[in-house]
Amino acid sequence: xxxxxxxxxxxxxxxxxxxxxxxxxxxxxxxxxxxxxxxxxxxxxxxxxxxxxxxxxxxxxxxxxxxxxxxxxxxxxxxxxxxxxxxxxxxxxxxxxxxxxxxxxxxxxxxxxxxxxxxxxxxxxxxxxxxxxxxxxxxxxxxxxxxxxxxxxxxxxxxxxxxxxxxxxxxxxxxxxxxxxxxxxxxxxxxxxxxxxxxxxxxxxxxxxxxxxxxxxxxxxxxxxxxxxxxxxxxxxxxxxxxxxxxxxxxxxxxxxxxxxxxxxxxxxxxxxxxxxxxxxxxxxxxxxxxx
Numbered sequence: 001x002x003x004x005x006x007x008x009x010x011x012x013x014x015x016x017x018x019x020x021x022x023x024x025x026x027x028x029x030x031x032x033x034x035x036x037x038x039x040x041x042x043x044x045x046x047x048x049x050x051x052x053x054x055x056x057x058x059x060x061x062x063x064x065x066x067x068x069x070x071x072x073x074x075x076x077x078x079x080x081x082x083x084x085x086x087x088x089x090x091x092x093x094x095x096x097x098x099x100x101x102x103x104x105x106x107x108x109x110x111x112x113x114x115x116x117x118x119x120x121x122x123x124x125x126x127x128x129x130x131x132x133x134x135x136x137x138x139x140x141x142x143x144x145x146x147x148x149x150x151x152x153x154x155x156x157x158x159x160x161x162x163x164x165x166x167x168x169x170x171x172x173x174x175x176x177x178x179x180x181x182x183x184x185x186x187x188x189x190x191x192x193x194x195x196x197x198x199x200x201x202x203x204x205x206x207x208x209x210x211x212x213x214x215x216x217x218x219x220x221x222x223x224x225x226x227x228x229x230x231x232x233x234x235x236x237x238x239x240x241x242x243x244x245x246x247x248x249x250x251x252x253x254x255x256x257x258x259x260x261x262x263x264x265x266x267x268x269x270x271x272x273x274x275x276x277x278x279x280x281x282x283x284x285x286x287x288x289x290x291x292x
Contacts, residue, residue, distance in 0.1 A: 042236060
């Protein structure tokens, strides 16, 4: 795909466009890394887009009255609280992950609009916008943060008990329970991690735009899920990697950027992304079936 776009539009391979591509994909990478935890544990979170909107508003409002460090900590804490509520709904109330997180999506959307009356919050202070707009050694800070998030996510999943238990529960929750794993607690943890990474994405996106907007994260729930499944993560959980999810993010970002440069309409981009998502899930299922 990269070769095709470079040939079709040489501007695609320019350093300026590649830096722009890295900045644009950073937020999706963070949200997709969190979505990966929920999916690997056998769940899904359809509320991450609304979470990004709410947390961006909270971050901007707090930035006018608190030091920046406290703003970040408070925003991350609220994100974890939302994840905790999602996790409790799924693990304690036994609500389907799709229903529970769609309900949260509706609730947060209403809260966002009621709180702001549909009006954006603004903070263009250079200190606040540094995370989303500045560079270190020529690399966007947002992209560096996304790489750090991916590395941490990979470490947690592959090198910690929590990560191994997440794979076990996604693979077979009944067997995990019989093995002595506290399935409820681990599943609850996957939703908290998902929302924590969504909060990081909200801080980055709000910093880049200097805004807190109710629908700032609109569509991220779909694109993060698409990135996860395009990256080869199995539907129902238990199988997949952070690398796969990040490759899914890169493919989606590359596709959108390249088609924009070729002046292709946005609706066509959405159709192509949907086709890629369906194909990826189908191929994963076929591959698993051939191994059975």
